[in-house]
Amino acid sequence: MQETAPTPSHPATPYTPTDRTVPTRSPGRASYDRELVHAILDEAYVCHLGFVRDGAPVVLPTLFARVGERLYVHGSTGSRPLRAAGQADPGLPVCLTVTHVDGLVLARSAFHHSINYRSVVVHGVALDVTDPEEKRQALDALVDHVVPGRAADSRPANRKELAATAVLRLDLTEVSAKLRTGGVNDEPEDLTLPHWAGVVPVGKTYGTPIPDPDLATDTELPDYLRTR
Amino acid sequence: MQETAPTPSHPATPYTPTDRTVPTRSPGRASYDRELVHAILDEAYVCHLGFVRDGAPVVLPTLFARVGERLYVHGSTGSRPLRAAGQADPGLPVCLTVTHVDGLVLARSAFHHSINYRSVVVHGVALDVTDPEEKRQALDALVDHVVPGRAADSRPANRKELAATAVLRLDLTEVSAKLRTGGVNDEPEDLTLPHWAGVVPVGKTYGTPIPDPDLATDTELPDYLRTR
Numbered sequence: 157m158q159e160t161a162p163t164p165s166h167p168a169t170p171y172t173p174t175d176r177t178v179p180t181r182s183p184g185r186a187s188y189d190r191e192l193v194h195a196i197l198d199e200a201y202v203c204h205l206g207f208v209r210d211g212a213p214v215v216l217p218t219l220f221a222r223v224g225e226r227l228y229v230h231g232s233t234g235s236r237p238l239r240a241a242g243q244a245d246p247g248l249p250v251c252l253t254v255t256h257v258d259g260l261v262l263a264r265s266a267f268h269h270s271i272n273y274r275s276v277v278v279h280g281v282a283l284d285v286t287d288p289e290e291k292r293q294a295l296d297a298l299v300d301h302v303v304p305g306r307a308a309d310s311r312p313a314n315r316k317e318l319a320a321t322a323v324l325r326l327d328l329t330e331v332s333a334k335l336r337t338g339g340v341n342d343e344p345e346d347l348t349l350p351h352w353a354g355v356v357p358v359g360k361t362y363g364t365p366i367p368d369p370d371l372a373t374d375t376e377l378p379d380y381l382r383t384r
Numbered sequence: 385m386q387e388t389a390p391t392p393s394h395p396a397t398p399y400t401p402t403d404r405t406v407p408t409r410s411p412g413r414a415s416y417d418r419e420l421v422h423a424i425l426d427e428a429y430v431c432h433l434g435f436v437r438d439g440a441p442v443v444l445p446t447l448f449a450r451v452g453e454r455l456y457v458h459g460s461t462g463s464r465p466l467r468a469a470g471q472a473d474p475g476l477p478v479c480l481t482v483t484h485v486d487g488l489v490l491a492r493s494a495f496h497h498s499i500n501y502r503s504v505v506v507h508g509v510a511l512d513v514t515d516p517e518e519k520r521q522a523l524d525a526l527v528d529h530v531v532p533g534r535a536a537d538s539r540p541a542n543r544k545e546l547a548a549t550a551v552l553r554l555d556l557t558e559v560s561a562k563l564r565t566g567g568v569n570d571e572p573e574d575l576t577l578p579h580w581a582g583v584v585p586v587g588k589t590y591g592t593p594i595p596d597p598d599l600a601t602d603t604e605l606p607d608y609l610r611t612r
Contacts, residue, residue, distance in 0.1 A: 176442075181463045202485055202499065204432035206443035214404075215434035215443050217483035217503050235409045255445040257430055262593075262609075266527050266538045267545040271430065275445050299494050303584075310494045310579050317495040340596045351538050352606050353596040356531075363585030365490075368568045370575050371582065378580050381490075 176279050177332035187333040196276045196333055197222050197254055201302045205229060206251040207237050207282075220252065221294065221301035227252060227278065227326045228285070228294035238284075238322035247281040252326055260356040263340045264349040272355065274335045282324040294323045305380035404507050405560035415561040424504045424561055425450050425482055429530045433457060434479040435465050435510075448480065449522065449529035453556045455480060455506065456513070456522035458549055466512075466550035475509040480554055488584040491568045492577040500583065502563045510552040522551045533608035 170188040171177070179186050187193075203220045206213055216237065220229045229252070231238045241248035259272035285291045295318075296307040313321065340353045365381050398416040399405070407414050415421075431448045434441055444465065448457045457480070459466045469476035487500035513519045523546075524535040541549065568581045593609050 176437075176440075181460050202483060202501070204434075204443050204445075204481055204483070206432075206434040206441035206479070208436055208439070208441050209404075211436070212404075212477045212507065213434035213436050213441050213443075213479045214507075215432050215441075215479040215481040215505070217432075217481060217501065219499065232409050249440045251434070251441045251443045253432055253443040253445060255430060255432070260530055262531065262534065262538075264539055265541070265545075266523060266535060267541045267549070269527050269530065269534075269538070271447060271530070273430070273445065277443065279440065279442075295494060299497050302488055302497070302499070303490065306490065306497075307494060310490075310497070311492055311574060311577055313493070313495045317493075321495070339594075342596075342598075346539055347598050348600075349539055350600075350603070352593075352603050352609070353599055355594045355596075356609065357591030357594065359589045359591060361587045361589040363587065365580075366567075366583045366585065368570075368581040368583075370570075371580065372576075372578075375578070375580050381580070381584065 171329070171331045173332070174330050177277070177330055179334065185334050185336055187335065188331070189333065193276050193328070193331055193333050194222065196256065196274045197227070198301070199256060200254045203229070203252050203254045205237065206253070207240065207248055209236065209240070219298055219302065221297035223293065223297050225328045227328065228297060228323055229282070229326070230295065230298055230321055230323045233320055233322045235322070238324060241282045241324050242284040242322065247283040248324070250280060250282045250326060252278040257358045258337070259358055261336075261340055262353055262356065264342045264346045264351045264353045268340065268342055270336060272336050272338070274333065276331065276333050278326060278328060279330040280326045282326045285323040285325050288318070291318065291323050294325070295321065303380060305378070309378060309380075399557070399559045401560070402558050405505070405558055407562060413562050413564055415563065416559070417561065421504050421556070421559055421561050422450065424484065424502045425455070426529070427484060428482045431457070431480050431482045433465065434481070435468065435476055437464065437468070447526055447530065449525035451521065451525050455554045455556060456525060456551055457510070457554070458523065458526055458551045461548055461550045463550070466552060469510045469552050470512040470550065475511040476552070478508060478510045478554060480506040485586045486565070487586055489564075489568055490581055490584065492570045492574040492579045492581045496569055496571070498564060500564050500566070502561065504559065504561050506554060506556060507558040508554045510554045513551040513553050516546070518553075519546065519551050522553070523549065531608060533606070537606055537608075
């Protein structure tokens with residue numbers, strides 16, 4: 157039996173700060189707001205997953221998905237972190253981080269240059285998902301997290317593919333968001349310097365989908381790809 | 385005296401693979417090509433820096449810059465990783481990872497869905513930079529890495545700002561790139577399934593720079609911001 161994920165008494169209940177989730181610097185930029193954390197997570201599909209191997213840190217990019225108060229990552233059953241999580245009891249201590257860059261902040265002083273960003277850091281123990289139904293739902297969520305609506309429009313994993321895929325679960329309990337928004341924070345005495353100052357917005361863009369050469373020519377682009 | 389960074393005998397000499405930089409999965413996607421690693425690093429300005437605190441992994445997004453075979457990150461002297469690196473002897477074991485997402489790969493089967501990406505993972509020990517000249521150069525590089533040409537067009541850090549800023553150096557010795565490029569890899573028996581398949585390109589976009597409200601109205605947008 158796997159543990160059940162924590163269910164907040166109310167979706168708007170913020171995450172409880174812990175020693176690890178209260179930053180030493182710029183604590184005013186930290187947030188424990190559940191909806192904000194969910195929104196930052198859901199806008200991303202690649203996270204950076206950290207774990208410890210032989211006493212040293214390892215950080216790897218990987219796809220992830222959120223289902224309620226649980227995050228899922230997946231990979232080959234042969235990959236090192238997934239093998240380690242399956243072998244560890246009660247699981248693999250991880251730190252999962254998601255970051256969006258929203259702007260380049262160009263101050264008049266080099267010191268006050270900055271980045272507008274939104275990030276979420278999740279600390280916890282990743283558990284190997286052994287329940288077949290939870291595993292199936294997690295794999296659907298991983299596909300839908302990248303392209304909403306896509307899981308239903310693809311061939312589901314067969315028994316062999318399911319067996320080759322390991323899924324890890326990380327509960328959202330020790331979580332914080334950190335954000336920088338807004339403009340330039342120059343020193344008052346620097347405001348008359350001749351350097352341009354301001355914010356360069358940064359965003360993500362999707363290009364025109366490139367069909368697979370083997371695609372039947374009458375296959376239409378699905379609606380879920382038109383709206384991007 | 386700080387150690388000198390390794391100087392490769394020839395810029396085209398690849399990085400030497402180690403146990404940590406040879407992936408267990410998809411080793412064909414790994415590369416140790418120095419120019420490729422540099423190009424992936426230089427296209428990014430935010431990395432995810434992993435370190436170990438109280439036995440648990442921590443992954444934080446942070447700005448970085450490359451100067452030859454050295455990477456630099458910076459932060460407040462009060463921040464936890466920078467404090468830890470200054471106190472640790474010979475430094476702080478870290479893993480620094482940079483990832484670009486280039487495309488969403490939509491296969492006919494859920495299993496073969498993937499992401500086109502380019503990533504670099506650097507393992508090593510981060511050292512506190514104490515030499516004032518190296519620190520100044522690193523800070524210029526950090527500004528220029530985000531916006532090339534900007535360091536010369538801003539007020540350099542003064543003594544107080546320099547004292548408040550810690551810079552860490554990480555030598556590029558144990559390094560690998562990992563890439564996925566190209567199209568869909570469906571199973572032959574899935575090619576006739578009715579699902580659309582192909583690649584959705586993903587890229588980064590820069591919006592129109594937003595001037596600081598305090599900027600003198602005759603301040604022109606610098607050339608290094610026009611070319612983006």
